[in-house]
Amino acid sequence: MIKKISGTAFVILALILVYAPIILLAFYSFTEATQIGAIPGFSMKNYSTLIHSEELMDMIKGTLVLAFGCAVIATILGTLGALGAFYSKKYVETGMNMLNQVPVVNADVVTGFSVCILLIAVFGMEKESFFPLVIGHIVLCAPFVYLSVVPRLKQMDSSLYEAALDLGASPSVALKKIVLPQIAPGIISGFALAVTLSLDDYFITSYTKPATFDTISTYVVNATKGSQTDIKTALWALSTIIFVIVVIAVVIMNIGGRSGKENEKDF
Amino acid sequence: MKAFHLNRKQLGIPYAVFLICFVLAPLIVIIHYAFTDASGAVSLANLKAFFTSPNTIGTLVYSISIAVVTTLVCLLIGYPLAYILARSKMKKKYTIVLMFVMPMWINFTLRITALKEILTVIEGNLAFHPFLNTIIGMTYDFLPFMILPMYTTLINLDRSLEEASRDLGAGEFQTFLKVTLPLSFPGIVSGVMMVFLPSMTNYVVLDMLYNSTYIMGSLIGSYFSAYDWHGGSMIALVLLVIILAFTLISGRFEEDEKDRKGGALL
Known part of the structure; x- marks a missing residue:
């Protein structure tokens, strides 16, 4: 007791x-x-400041657009990747699994630094183009989509797909009507995870973002150092x-x- | 049929190309930069600089000590919580687990802001206890990552083994020590993985709580802002090696686990 x-x-x-x-x-x-x-x-002063400050609203909108945009791309890439790997030869699948695992276990600081050094130091790209930022966020998110789709593919009842083909469905129709619905829960949770990861990210953003762009994370960190109490x-x-x-x-x-x-x- | 098989595989090509361009290539670039000097000649100067400079070694030691203490604190709080929740007969215990996980979905910089305000009220000046505050901040940030895998392992654990141990005369504490704890080890390992590595690099927590000491994460940043790609790459490489070592060790535990499960099936 x-x-x-x-x-x-x-x-x-x-x-x-x-x-x-x-x-x-x-x-x-x-x-x-x-x-x-x-x-x-x-x-309610804080809430009215929040709503009326253009800077804050732009920052929030930017964060959301970035998160949802990158999550959509990451979900498409990751899902297609999982499908491709699942139907490929063993060594291709193993290779993709291994590469996919790198950003998952890697520290975000190292991921951000490495993407930045490749695109900016080697290829001389401008951060202002938003390209490094978007790539960085997709590198962060897509592996988790891949990881949440793979188990669904493994659980899938493959005889349904064969049955659809036997009944005259074309492979692409069978893929759309049979495979996709079965892995949909994995795709959805992968997408949700991708949005959360992108929203929460500080490190990759800080390495790849244009100077004038801020997400909630980078904005908050700067604001705590600043002296603007409102x-x-x-x-x-x-x-x-x-x-x-x-x-x-x-x-x-x-x-x-x-x-x-x-x-x-x-x- | 043959043409189609090729088709299904081709679905993976965009992602495979993406992985090669933006995961594999950056790694190669980092290794290349780490072992070359500013003129592009192959050199071990960066490696030597890392292991001889008291600055970088000090940072490594400080990062590891923060990570070790954070992990221990998270374990000491998280394991009992996971254990109590997994064993509780409450109907809605899943809701409570969810309550511990929920803060994870609030941006971590905002959570640390909240923590900072409270700590400021309690301590007055945060600058007096930088190490302590960092540990509190990291624990606050990473505790959910520790609870979740341990809870999952404990809830899926085969209770009959514990009952057998009790039937064979072991006491409650002895059963916990010899049966439950070893069986929940995989959960502990993945929890430790999820806390140890981020707390070595999450310099934002230190930053926001006015701890100006460098950890590995901020060290990369300092080379980065000085445009020293070579030195920065070496730090990144050292971190990568540490991460790789951890992953291999925890992978071994997972395989052990699989073997055991396979054995149990036979």
């Missing part, structure tokens, strides 16, 4: 420690306080909005995928 209670207490304490900073910041984002600890008065506290509002979006998304996902038990096994 004591063991059970102390176990529960430990879990609750850990949850409090994890959420205290986020929730405290969310609380203070609705006040005029410029630092935590002061006794605040209620205000920007600093507007970021608290942004953090709160993201937190709420994440909570809503998780709740929807949980209700949508009622089969929590199955999910558990999937992990």
Whole structure:
């Protein structure tokens, strides 16, 4: 009994420690306080600064466009790659698996540095072209799409595909109507992962981005060094909005995928 | 039919080309730069410079100590959490696991900002405890990555082995030490992998918490801003070797695991 209670207490304490900073910041984002600890008065000032600041809105839009754009390209590339590798000879598949694994295990700093050194130092490309940034983000994301599609291909019932061919479907129709639906969950979770990875990235972005472009990560890091308190506290509002979006998304996902038990096994 | 088989394989060509251009080629470029000097001649000067300069060696040691302490703290907090949650009879325990993972989806710079504000209130001036703050920051950032793989291993663990151990007379603690802990080792290894390597290079956490000491990540950046591609490549290469070593070691554990599972099936 004591063991059970102390176990529960430990879990609750850990949850409090994890959420205290986020929730405290969310609380203070609705006040005029410029630092935590002061006794605040209620205000929506931070939210209006956030919405009316062109610089902040552009930065957020840029981050989202980059994340979704790169995730789309990464999903197409990664899915096609997984399909190709799956139907190729063993040594081709092994080679692709190995190369695909490099960005996964590699430190983001090294990935960013290496992409940057290839495109900028060797090929003399301009960062202002956004090409290095987009390539960097695809290198970061595509391997994870590949990794989430491969298991689905392996689980796939290959006799369905053969049956479709026997019944007269052309190979491309069979691929579209039989294979694609079976690997769709892998493609979707790969896409979601790609978006999250790109949104969260700091290192690859900082090595490859044009000087005037910022994502949320690079912007926040610069803002914490700067002395503009209204920007600093507007970021608290942004953090709160993201937190709420994440909570809503998780709740929807949980209700949508009622089969929590199955999910558990999937992990 | 034959023509088509060629077709299906061809789907992989764009990605294969992409991997060769932007994953393999950069690696080759890094190795090339690491072992040449500014004039392009082959040289071991960068290698020698790395291992003789007190600056770089100091950075390596500091990075490793931050990574070791962060990993230990994450293990000490994460393992009991994963264990308690995996063994809990609660119906909705999956929701609680999700709650520990959820912060992962909030941009880490924003999470560290939140942590920084709290630490500033508690400590007054962050500059007094740079090492401690860094460890707190890294732990805050990476704890979910530690909990998740350990939880997965523990929840899928064959409970009958524990019951057998108890039936054969082992105590609760002895069963944990001799049965549960070794069986959950693969989860520990992948958790350690996911925490150790990033905490060697995530210099943003140090940056944001006013720790001005360099770690391996910031060291690459300092060469980069000085346009010293050769020195920077050497640092990147050293990191790559460390990562490779880690991957090989953890790969071995995974294979052991597979063998064991195969053995169990027989």
